[in-house]
Amino acid sequence: MLLDTTHNIATPEGVELRLPVAGLGARSMAWLLDALIKLAALVVASMVLPFLGDLGQGLWLIAFFVLLWLYNVVFEVLNHGATPGKKTLGLKVMNANGTPVGWSGSIIRNLIRFVDTLPGCYAFGCVAVLLSKDFQRLGDLAAGTIVVYEDKGHAGSAIGDTDAVAVKVPLTLDEQQAIVGFGERASRLNRDRAEELAGLMTPVFGEVDADRLRSHAAWLVGGERNQ
Amino acid sequence: MNLEAVTAELRPRGPWEAADFGARMIRRDAAVIYRVWFMVTLPLLGLAVLCILFSPFPDWVQMGYWWLEPLADGPILYVISRRLFGENTDARAALRAMPGITRQNWIFLLTPYRLHFARSLAMPLTQLEGLSGKRRRERAKVLNQSTLNYGIGVTVAYQHLALSLFFGIILLGFAFVPTAYWDTIGLSWFENFYEPEGASAKLLGLFVFYAAQSALHPWFVGAGFGLYINCRTILEAWDIEVAFRRMLQRREGKVAAAAAAVLLAVGLASDPAMADGPAIEPWWDAEVIEAAEEKVFEDEALRTMETVERWVTIDDDEVEEDTGNMDLSGFEVAVRAIGRFISVLVEFGLWVLLAVAIAVIIATSSRWLPYVRYEPARRRRRQRIILASGEITAETLPDDIPAAVLSLWAKGERRQALSLLYRGSVFAAVDQHGVRLPNSATEGVCVDAVAEQTPSAQAEFFRKVVAAWVWCAYGSKAPADETVAALCDEWPSHYGATA
Numbered sequence: 001m002l003l004d005t006t007h008n009i010a011t012p013e014g015v016e017l018r019l020p021v022a023g024l025g026a027r028s029m030a031w032l033l034d035a036l037i038k039l040a041a042l043v044v045a046s047m048v049l050p051f052l053g054d055l056g057q058g059l060w061l062i063a064f065f066v067l068l069w070l071y072n073v074v075f076e077v078l079n080h081g082a083t084p085g086k087k088t089l090g091l092k093v094m095n096a097n098g099t100p101v102g103w104s105g106s107i108i109r110n111l112i113r114f115v116d117t118l119p120g121c122y123a124f125g126c127v128a129v130l131l132s133k134d135f136q137r138l139g140d141l142a143a144g145t146i147v148v149y150e151d152k153g154h155a156g157s158a159i160g161d162t163d164a165v166a167v168k169v170p171l172t173l174d175e176q177q178a179i180v181g182f183g184e185r186a187s188r189l190n191r192d193r194a195e196e197l198a199g200l201m202t203p204v205f206g207e208v209d210a211d212r213l214r215s216h217a218a219w220l221v222g223g224e225r226n227q
Numbered sequence: 228m229n230l231e232a233v234t235a236e237l238r239p240r241g242p243w244e245a246a247d248f249g250a251r252m253i254r255r256d257a258a259v260i261y262r263v264w265f266m267v268t269l270p271l272l273g274l275a276v277l278c279i280l281f282s283p284f285p286d287w288v289q290m291g292y293w294w295l296e297p298l299a300d301g302p303i304l305y306v307i308s309r310r311l312f313g314e315n316t317d318a319r320a321a322l323r324a325m326p327g328i329t330r331q332n333w334i335f336l337l338t339p340y341r342l343h344f345a346r347s348l349a350m351p352l353t354q355l356e357g358l359s360g361k362r363r364r365e366r367a368k369v370l371n372q373s374t375l376n377y378g379i380g381v382t383v384a385y386q387h388l389a390l391s392l393f394f395g396i397i398l399l400g401f402a403f404v405p406t407a408y409w410d411t412i413g414l415s416w417f418e419n420f421y422e423p424e425g426a427s428a429k430l431l432g433l434f435v436f437y438a439a440q441s442a443l444h445p446w447f448v449g450a451g452f453g454l455y456i457n458c459r460t461i462l463e464a465w466d467i468e469v470a471f472r473r474m475l476q477r478r479e480g481k482v483a484a485a486a487a488a489v490l491l492a493v494g495l496a497s498d499p500a501m502a503d504g505p506a507i508e509p510w511w512d513a514e515v516i517e518a519a520e521e522k523v524f525e526d527e528a529l530r531t532m533e534t535v536e537r538w539v540t541i542d543d544d545e546v547e548e549d550t551g552n553m554d555l556s557g558f559e560v561a562v563r564a565i566g567r568f569i570s571v572l573v574e575f576g577l578w579v580l581l582a583v584a585i586a587v588i589i590a591t592s593s594r595w596l597p598y599v600r601y602e603p604a605r606r607r608r609r610q611r612i613i614l615a616s617g618e619i620t621a622e623t624l625p626d627d628i629p630a631a632v633l634s635l636w637a638k639g640e641r642r643q644a645l646s647l648l649y650r651g652s653v654f655a656a657v658d659q660h661g662v663r664l665p666n667s668a669t670e671g672v673c674v675d676a677v678a679e680q681t682p683s684a685q686a687e688f689f690r691k692v693v694a695a696w697v698w699c700a701y702g703s704k705a706p707a708d709e710t711v712a713a714l715c716d717e718w719p720s721h722y723g724a725t726a
Contacts, residue, residue, distance in 0.1 A: 003235035003255055005248050020240075023247030025384045025450060051559060052566035055573075089243065119402050123395025126388050130254075130446060135247065149244055172477075178470030189464055197464060200471045204478060 007134045007146055009098050017098050020149045022091050023135040024126065027147055031122075033085030038067045069110070076106040082150070090152070096134070096144045105143045112139035159183040165215035169204060176220050183217020186210055230469050231476075232313030237466040240457050242377035249453020252307045253445050259310075260303055260445050262318040267299040267325070272437055279429050289433050296440065297335055297346065301328035301354055303448045308355055311456070328354055345371075345378025347385075347451020355455075374458045378451060385447040392439035612657055615669045619650045628655075628722075629715035641705045648714065649696035652689055655722035656681065670697055685721050688714075 006018040045063050049056035075083040081092035081101050093101045093109070101109075116125030116137045125137040134146050159180070171179070186194045194210040201208050205216065230237075240248060253260055275292040279285045302321040305328055309316040331353050334340045343349055349367060352358050358366055371378075397420055404413040419428040420435070460466055541557045612619040625631040628651035635644035653673055656662045662680045664673060670693050678686040692714055698704045 002233075003251055005240070005244055005251055020244055021247070022243065023250050024388065024446065025246045025381055026243035028384050028388060029243075029380065051562050052569075053563050055566040055570040058570070090241070119395050120398035121391035121395045123392050123399070126392060126395075127442060130250075130442065135250075149241060171474075174470065175474045175477075178467055178474065181470070182464065182467050185464055185467065190462075193463055197468055197471060200468070200475065203475060 007096065007148070009096075011098075019094070019098060019146065021134045022089075022147045022149050024129050026089050026091055026149070027129065027135070030083070030085040030089040030091050033088055034071070034083050035085075037084055038071060041067060072110045072113075073103070073106045076101055076110075077103055086147070090150045091147050092150050093145055093147050096146050101143075101145055105145050108143035109139035109145050112142045113137075115139070158185075159214060159218045159221060160187060162211070162214050162218050164219035165212065166219050167205075167216050171220075179213065180217045180220050183214045183221075186214050229312060230465060231472050233311060233465075233469060234313055235311055237456075237460050237469055239461045239466065242374065242380075242454060242457070245453045245457030246377065246381050246450035247453065248457065249307075249449035249451065250446055252311060252453065253449035256307060256310050257445075259306055259316070259318050259321075261441075263302045263306055263321050264299050264441065264445055266318060266322060267302060268296065268437070268441075271295055271298065272433070275433055276430060279426050279433065285426065285429055288429070289436060292433065293436075294341060295336070296444065297332070297341065297350075298329065299444070300335075300347070300350055300448050301325060301332050303445055304328075304350060304354055304452060307449060307452055308351070331357060331359075334359070344382055345375055345451070347381060347448050348374060348378030348454050349451075350448075351452060351455040369462070370455070370458050373461075374454050377454055381447065381450045381454065385443055385450070389439050389443045392442055393435060396435045396438055612654060612664065613666050614650075614653065614664075614673070615667045619654050621654070624651055624654060629718045633712070633715050636708070636711050642699060644711070645696045645699045645705075648692055648711075648718075652692045652718075652722065656685075656689060659722055660685070688717060688721050 004018075005020055005023075007021045009017040009019065011017060042060075042064060045060050049060045049063075052059065072083055076093050079087070081094050086092055093106070095101055095105055113125075116122055116128065116139055118124050125139075128137045128141070129135050132141065134140075136146060140146060162183075167179075182197060189197075191210075198208050198210040198213045201213060205213070208216075235248070235252065271292060275288050278288045278291070282288065302318075302325050305321045305324055306316050306318070329336065332350060334353065335343065335346055335350055340346075340349075348370070352363050352366055352370070356366065397417070401413055401416055404416060418424075419431050423429045423432050539556060539558075624647070628647065632644045632648045632651075635641075635647060649670075653664075656673075656677050657664060660681050662677055664676050668676065674686075674690050674693050677689045681689070695706045695710065695714065698706065
């Protein structure tokens with residue numbers, strides 16, 4: 001079993017989902033952004049609200065409570081698992097079984113956040129993320145949630161403008177994906193390196209160079225100009 | 228380097244994910260890596276302790292220790308890089324290689340490069356690719372194009388997390404101080420770190436610092452290595468090569484593949500021009516993050532209060548009326564008035580809400596009162612027992628069972644009388660003595676259950692009741708008047724007055 005950064009789930013349909021879980025670096029940065037947003041909101045509130053006298057003070061306390069306890073929960077449940085900080089870093093919270101996080105999960109993980117901050121400065125949470133298998137802090141472990149990198153989606157074929165050349169040998173799915181991957185990334189590779197990689201495929205396709213392999217890739221993704 | 232033996236899934240990752248990838252490698256080989264870490268840093272720590280105790284500059288020792296700490300980075304990097312490519316390197320091999328590694332990394336140990344903002348990303352160049360001088364700088368330029376920002380990000384995260392662990396440990400220590408001693412023991416505990424006086428305070432500070440570093444320093448090295456590996460995976464399409472080689476292996480069978488497995492020229496000591504291809508498309512560029520950050524700060528809610536201050540005084544009379552605050556402008560007075568109005572409204576609303584809540588609570592008392600008050604009579608009403616011969620609820624039973632039985636008996640309705648006695652006894656046994664019956668229990672099952680779950684005197688009485696009922700119901704053989712009278716007499720002593 002090769003080491004990877006994913007949390008794998010087998011669905012009842014026999015499909016394996018591979019969720020890329022997010023670790024210490026990205027999560028601390030997202031936390032920092034959220035903390036700055038909350039701080040800024042409180043600073044603005046304490047500049048504006050005094051004009052309302054006692055009501056303002058009351059509102060400020062309410063705002064403080066809401067930011068402290070509800071900010072994360074509301075964003076996580078209503079904004080597809082991402083607070084603004086997480087969104088910026090491309091992270092989102094979900095249940096460990098791959099379903100969207102719900103109210104109870106989010107509330108639990110954000111209440112236990114208090115334990116993660118102990119004994120101050122998030123020391124427990126930091127150590128828990130370092131030690132746990134899927135980079136979970138204690139709140140995540142209690143709620144059964146994980147933080148994953150959001151799938152940005154595939155930008156579509158990036159093979160570029162090239163003639164499609166039919167592949168005459170049978171290929172497994174993994175192998176087709178490798179050829180397509182080569183086709184998409186060949187233009188960004190050093191020319192020598194691309195030729196070297198294409199040369200590896202000589203036993204499979206006969207004499208191939210990088211351009212010809214790209215043409216095969218174009219055919220595999222459904223290029224129209226078959227030859 | 229042999230890409231076929233690689234022990235981790237290589238694929239182009241996002242930068243933070245790449246750092247996590249490094250963290251995973253550290254976690255997998257934590258036993259070896261921590262052995263290396265302690266074998267290198269503990270002697271350093273020991274040296275630092277001696278210096279604090281005996282050298283004339285104890286104040287500088289912690290800084291000196293910190294400066295030398297990257298000595299451990301080289302061996303850690305040696306272990307994870309070799310283990311990534313399938314070699315089973317252990318701590319001893321890493322230590323044996325340490326002098327050579329240290330020579331290669333000298334600029335990160337002795338020169339201001341020690342303060343390099345992305346040291347863990349830059350060290351693989353000197354150590355794994357063996358570059359120095361101009362060639363190192365050229366190569367670094369290629370890698371830095373896409374990764375430098377994240378290398379710095381990893382360093383920043385590492386420094387702050389180490390700091391927070393440092394303070395965390397201090398606060399944890401403070402948490403063990405009883406409240407009564409906060410201003411004595413607690414205060415001096417903090418002073419140990421704030422203004423260390425004497426060797427013991429300096430040693431304490433050093434140890435806490437060392438503990439925090441031990442948790443995070445290997446992570447830092449691993450994260451930088453992860454970024455480095457990811458960068459090369461993208462630039463040189465390592466993942467595609469791995470897939471191609473697997474394809475060949477499948478095709479030609481293992482023997483032929485082994486023969487064809489020519490070790491690649493992209494070894495760790497590759498040519499810097501090798502990856503010097505066209506610029507990488509910056510799909511994970513820092514610009515994305517910066518743009519989003521800007522968007523956050525453009526948010527309306529984060530603007531200052533300019534709109535509020537634009538308004539100026541118009542009416543002086545109203546100011547005088549206000550309670551002594553001379554500087555208030557008309558607008559402020561208006562805002563305050565609105566505020567007061569809203570707060571009255573809200574207060575009124577809250578009282579109304581409270582009144583409604585109390586009204587609802589009182590109106591629904593019949594629903595929740597039985598739960599909070601101990602009242603057997605009411606509880607009894609909800610009990611429902613299903614027997615083979617039908618179901619028994621409190622409603623179907625009279626309050627005074629023995630009296631009802633005797634009156635039925637006197638009227639000559641013997642079967643009904645004994646049936647009532649039987650059902651009443653079953654109900655009382657379940658309701659008052661907590662006997663549990665299976666659903667649709669027959670008379671025999673009831674007797675067995677009562678015999679198991681109640682004291683023998685009660686069980687004996689229950690058996691007599693059931694026997695009388697069974698003889699009458701199924702055997703058409705009514706018991707004598709005295710027997711029934713005796714049972715009814717004895718009934719309250721076992722099941723009490725249920726009314």
